[in-house]
Amino acid sequence: MDQILAIETRDLTKRYNDFVAVDRLNLSIKPGELFGMLGPNGAGKTTTVLMLLGLTEPSSGSCRVFGHDPFREPLKVKSISGYLAERMGLYDDLTPEQNLRYITKLNQVPEEEARKRIREALECVGAINYADVKVGKLSRGMRQRVGIAGVLVKKPKVAFFDEPTQGLDPEGKNELLDLLKRISKEEGTTVLLLSHMLADVQHICDRIGIMLRGKMVALGTIEELRTKTKEDWVIDVEAENITPKLVHDLSSLHGVKGVDRSGKVITVRSEKDIRQAIMEVFLHNKTVPISLRARERSLEEIYLGYLGER
Amino acid sequence: MVGTREVFIKELADNLGSKRFWLLFFIIYALGIFMTYGAVQNLGLQRTLGENVFLQLFVIGAQGLPSFLWVVIYIAPLLGFIFTFDAINREISSGTLGNVLSQPVHRDSLINAKFLAGVATIAITLVGVIFIEIGFAIRAWSTLPTLEEIARILVFLLISVVYLSIWVALGLLFSVIFRREGTSALASVAVWLFFSFFMYMIASPLNSIALLYFSPNYIFLEAAYVILSPTVRILGPVSIEKLYGMVANPLSLDQSLLLVWSHITTLVAVTFVIFAFSYVKFMRQEIRAI
Numbered sequence: 001m002d003q004i005l006a007i008e009t010r011d012l013t014k015r016y017n018d019f020v021a022v023d024r025l026n027l028s029i030k031p032g033e034l035f036g037m038l039g040p041n042g043a044g045k046t047t048t049v050l051m052l053l054g055l056t057e058p059s060s061g062s063c064r065v066f067g068h069d070p071f072r073e074p075l076k077v078k079s080i081s082g083y084l085a086e087r088m089g090l091y092d093d094l095t096p097e098q099n100l101r102y103i104t105k106l107n108q109v110p111e112e113e114a115r116k117r118i119r120e121a122l123e124c125v126g127a128i129n130y131a132d133v134k135v136g137k138l139s140r141g142m143r144q145r146v147g148i149a150g151v152l153v154k155k156p157k158v159a160f161f162d163e164p165t166q167g168l169d170p171e172g173k174n175e176l177l178d179l180l181k182r183i184s185k186e187e188g189t190t191v192l193l194l195s196h197m198l199a200d201v202q203h204i205c206d207r208i209g210i211m212l213r214g215k216m217v218a219l220g221t222i223e224e225l226r227t228k229t230k231e232d233w234v235i236d237v238e239a240e241n242i243t244p245k246l247v248h249d250l251s252s253l254h255g256v257k258g259v260d261r262s263g264k265v266i267t268v269r270s271e272k273d274i275r276q277a278i279m280e281v282f283l284h285n286k287t288v289p290i291s292l293r294a295r296e297r298s299l300e301e302i303y304l305g306y307l308g309e310r
Numbered sequence: 311m312v313g314t315r316e317v318f319i320k321e322l323a324d325n326l327g328s329k330r331f332w333l334l335f336f337i338i339y340a341l342g343i344f345m346t347y348g349a350v351q352n353l354g355l356q357r358t359l360g361e362n363v364f365l366q367l368f369v370i371g372a373q374g375l376p377s378f379l380w381v382v383i384y385i386a387p388l389l390g391f392i393f394t395f396d397a398i399n400r401e402i403s404s405g406t407l408g409n410v411l412s413q414p415v416h417r418d419s420l421i422n423a424k425f426l427a428g429v430a431t432i433a434i435t436l437v438g439v440i441f442i443e444i445g446f447a448i449r450a451w452s453t454l455p456t457l458e459e460i461a462r463i464l465v466f467l468l469i470s471v472v473y474l475s476i477w478v479a480l481g482l483l484f485s486v487i488f489r490r491e492g493t494s495a496l497a498s499v500a501v502w503l504f505f506s507f508f509m510y511m512i513a514s515p516l517n518s519i520a521l522l523y524f525s526p527n528y529i530f531l532e533a534a535y536v537i538l539s540p541t542v543r544i545l546g547p548v549s550i551e552k553l554y555g556m557v558a559n560p561l562s563l564d565q566s567l568l569l570v571w572s573h574i575t576t577l578v579a580v581t582f583v584i585f586a587f588s589y590v591k592f593m594r595q596e597i598r599a600i
Contacts (some may be wrong), residue, residue: 106413107414
């Protein structure tokens with residue numbers, strides 16, 4: 001059966017004069033998916049979301065949110081999608097409760113229903129005790145929670161969170177990510193999480209896309225991203241008496257793509273398992289490694305690898 | 311329009327609850343009441359010969375004091391732009407614009423509602439202060455305003471709201487043009503100073519009335535003065551020949567209106583032109599990420 005995609009973009013492009021912010025982006029996200037969009041600042045993540053919300057006009061290409069074109073039917077798209085901007089956009093001189101009330105009013109939620117939703121949303125994010133404190137007086141973490149509550153009161157079908165963990169302490173960060181996961185799993189909301197921090201997305205997202213200079217350079221589940229990467233083996237060797245000759249011998253081994261040395265540890269990146277060959281090199285040089293360990297390339301390295309390709 | 315009502319209600323509540331409003335509200339009310347009190351006490355206005363005392367109340371100041379009309383012309387514009395000079399750029403700098411626009415509302419609802427809320431705030435303030443003055447005068451004179459006077463005061467109120475809407479629209483325009491709130495505040499004050507004071511400094515040495523017609527202040531002054539003074543029959547330079555044989559009767563309201571009709575249409579047009587500029591500029595503004 002042909003299912004309507006939550007988000008679909010076709011050759012979506014945005015140019016600012018000469019600068020291409022988003023370059024022929026093709027993206028499909030299924031309903032209920034928790035999608036992490038990873039990329040450094042200025043990669044075009046936010047611009048993509050602004051186009052999906054109909055706030056910025058694409059230069060070319062098209063996008064659909066649950067089958068609706070953000071430019072033909074802006075109100076339709078805006079009524080089913082929630083957006084938490086990088087700078088949350090709460091009124092400092094209003095309380096969280098008043099802020100959320102304004103949002104429900106703009107969404108034409110009936111009074112009775114609105115009161116219930118506001119309560120639920122504030123309870124869900126754990127900000128109910130601060131419902132009557134002016135937002136300007138809240139801590140950054142609490143404001144972030146209220147911002148998320150602002151998305152929740154709309155009961156959106158798709159929610160965009162732009163760098164929601166920025167400026168939070170590690171504990172607050174984890175709580176917030178758990179919260180996003182809960183929203184996605186319990187409410188069935190499609191969530192698009194934008195971040196430049198890999199740690200944010202790797203534990204909770206179903207799929208990850210890495211964006212670089214307006215292009216989606218990698219896309220898939222975490223497992224897929226791992227296997228897709230060309231370098232399969234990373235071998236750490238710890239040893240005393242590391243001589244330049246040793247390093248040279250290691251790097252001239254067949255299949256080795258790079259050798260890095262930091263202190264007593266040599267890191268060898270290779271196409272296949274060459275642990276045995278490495279041992280032989282060491283024996284040749286009359287030293288014995290203290291330890292030799294092959295490890296999987298961490299996602300961090302994968303991500304940094306993509307960033308390095310710039 | 312979708313969302314205009316909701317934004318309007320919020321903006322109006324914000325305006326009426328803000329410190330700046332209460333500050334200016336207090337100044338305008340204090341001045342208004344003070345001047346009425348002065349006029350009633352010192353001018354000895356009486357309705358013995360059927361004078362329009364309730365109208366004179368607004369145009370005549372006691373003993374060197376300015377009149378209430380003066381307050382509306384020079385002080386009340388502050389009330390016009392004080393709410394709108396940061397209406398849009400503050401929403402941008404605090405990031406709330408993106409939030410509001412990601413709700414199901416049309417983009418122009420926002421700027422329309424902000425403009426209307428500004429106009430409503432002025433209207434509420436003016437109605438309040440004028441009613442207090444009239445009430446005060448009724449007590450002092452033990453006489454009621456005539457229908458003619460009430461009608462003229464209502465027209466005066468309407469023209470004042472239109473005139474002050476120019477300043478509301480001007481503040482809004484600056485808030486769209488300038489990214490910084492400080493800049494738009496200064497720009498608004500600069501325009502206000504120019505038309506309130508510098509215009510006269512330029513026009514009087516040049517002895518040029520024509521120049522003054524470029525100032526909304528002066529246009530409003532003439533319009534309001536004619537409406538509040540039925541005896542004014544003619545505007546602008548007058549030759550002796552014209553005056554010869556003229557009957558010094560007060561005009562009826564429709565005749566007074568006819569005299570300043572062009573003034574009123576000018577004020578309305580200026581308001582709309584300024585608002586249209588800010589509207590177009592706002593609608594074209596790109597919400598950028600980078």
